[in-house]
Amino acid sequence: MALKLYPVGIQTFERIRKENKLYIDKTEYIYRMTHSGGCYFFLSRPRRFGKSLLVSTFESYFSGKKELFEGLAIEKLEQEWMEYPVLHFDMSGGKHMEKEQLEDYLSNRLEAEERKWGITHSKRGVNDRLTELITTAYEISGKQVVVLIDEYDAPMLDVAHERKTLDELRNVMRNFYSPLKMCEPMLRFVFLTGITKFSQVSIFSELNNIKNISLDDEYAGVCGITKEELLTQMSEDIDVLAEALEMTREETIAKLKENYDGYHFSPASSDVFNPYSLLNCFDDKNFGAYWFSSGTPTYLINMLRKFKVLPAKIGRSLARSSAFDAPTENLKTITPLLYQSGYITIKGYDKMSQLFTLDLPNKEIKVGLFESLLPYYLEGMYAEEGDVAIAQMSVLIRQGDMDGALRLLQEFLGTVPYCNNTNYEGHYQQVLFIIFTLLTHFVVDVEVHTPNGRVDVVMETEDTLYLIELKLNKSAQAAMQQINLKQYDQRFARCGKPIVKVGVNFDAKKGNIEDWTIEP
CATH class of the missing domain: 3.40.1350 (Trna Endonuclease; Chain: A, domain 1)
Structure with a gap:
């Protein structure tokens, strides 16, 4: 039996399913979240961890594309398969922009959605335009609207160390997100992904009913590839990789764990592998440093320098959840950014003291991070x-x-x-x-x-x-x-x-x- 091709670089659920590429089944989480009774959800995960694919899966689900989910867990769980109007905004393209550029970027994203609903003469401000868009979709379809926002914090991340610029861009984004609270009666589901948590963006400062699932045990495996998923859904892939590298199955699993495993996103989280690195490893038949080669963490280097963090101090430490889940604007230490960016992760939790043990996840991160730091010394x-x-x-x-x-x-x-x-x-x-x-x-x-x-x-x-x-x-x-x-x-x-x-x-x-x- 031939193995399915790996969707390296592909973040669209519909394309992966139609092209019969490997898909690690996350649809049980989709069903659980959409039937929980909540409306607003936020998930923080490091870059290249499958957030965009998750958002795309929500889009296909709420669009009622039942045929794409054949053979997946949700096929047996979902009975109704209702179709809702979906507004999907990807903020990943809004990086490295000045205030005016960001406003133009948001305007273009809104225009693309407005055309779908026949809005040709839009209002002026981005907040009024989003309100009009939600209202129009609600009235035309007769159903509540789904709003999906991927990488909501991307425009602000690279200026997190620059107070003046951060304030300007944050105000733009606050203005854009503000209708989400006012339009609550017209909304079926709102889902945002990001790396960090900017508390003074309206989605967090005004939406007091948003559920942050980033540290919840029941959603710890919603992104990434868990150890159980690797050993079951990718069992044959492991054998093929082992044969190609002339290693035993056990040696191959140990090497995969050493390089790409080690992530935990909640107190009782199972082991989670970096999906980007894991799939590239299987695709190339080589244990490479894929996550670091996919992008230089410039904002992290800038913050390390700002906080005068010594390389030797990056690693094992004890902390309460508030110490690594803190809003980016109020950083007193580098710990939250290191955790949220994926450079350190949860390695243990003590219920009595409510203290988390944090450390570098694996060999790929440890080597890649220090290679990035060496030129500064x-x-x-x-x-x-x-x-x-x-x-x-x-x-x-x-x-x-x-x-x-x-x-x-x-x-x-x-x-x-x-x-x-x-x-x-x-x-x-x-x-x-x-x-x-x-x-x-x-x-x-x-x-x-x-x-x-x-x-x-x-x-x-x-x-x-x-x-x-x-x-x-x-x-x-x-x-x-x-x-x-x-x-x-x-x-x-x-x-x-x-x-x-x-x-x-x-x-x-x-x-x-x-x-x-x-x-x-």
Whole structure:
């Protein structure tokens, strides 16, 4: 039996079904939401997680296209299949725009919907036009109207760090969304997707009855591909991938989990795989970094710089839901944006304390994020040169040759232009942390506490534990003396692996490693 083709880059439900491409059945969630008694729903998920496909599925469902749902879960659940007027607005094209451009964009989206309902002489403001559009569709059809808004926050995301511009664009969007409350008697269903939550956009500040399902257990798997779905609906695909890569089925599943799994969107969420990366992996028969290659997270980099977040601080932490589900305008930390954008996710939940454990989801995100951050610590670095040097270091460390790896790092840093504002140990600690993290095969942590102090960098390989101490403008021997004096190695005596101590000295003027010493 031939496998169905993968809908890579296709976000239209009707096209996927008509072309008989692979569709992971999410229609039970569609039925559940549309029969819950609620009217307004909001779902936050990271980019490339299937939000647009979900919106498109709602559009086909409310348009009464029963034939598209044959063989899916909803076919047995739905008895009526009523057709409603559907207004579908995609805001993803409204990025990187000034106020006037955004107003023109919204006007064009409204005009496209107005033509469908014979409105040729529209009112002036976007809010009055949306009101007229909903009223006309309601009166002509005799049925309540469905409003679907995909990526409602797209016009505001890239300016989230610029207060003045954000205020201007937010006012435009607030004006556009304002009729949704006033028109409530004429609305059957309103569904919005996005990445983050802008509380001062009218949909949240005025619609007090909107249900945010982003953290609900019953909708945790509505986007993405759950582990159960992978093992059942894509079971044959796993076998084909395993054969192509000359791996066992178990090895292939483990590799897929390592690279693309690890997401959880509620306290009791099942494992969720990144659908964009997973489908590309099956399509290419290769474990690539697809999610990062699909777009540079510029707004995230800008916010990391604004909040002065160190790379080593991105990762495991404890938080209440309010700390990572906070409105974007009121960010006190970077945590909400990291979570909502998909760079950290839920890894555990304690009911007693109501604390969530957050961490990086998987290898693809960890490597991709730090590759994006490295150029900001090494100005003028060419990504390709850095990738080659780091890959070579990884080989040497796996062979137990730390001396050779540091020599290679010294040669590489010697090719990087001088970096401003680096006259402190913390900068070089972050550089080493990023580089060692990008070695990908090893577990790396910084400022690890011991009874007598903190080790700058701890790196665990398959067969060795490295304790690395850094000094600036001193000597490698001084770094080693600190390791020995404070007996850092005793803290890790029960790790079951040989411990190797490494003292490294940076020269601030050269912006490079000056010397190092290694002791077993």
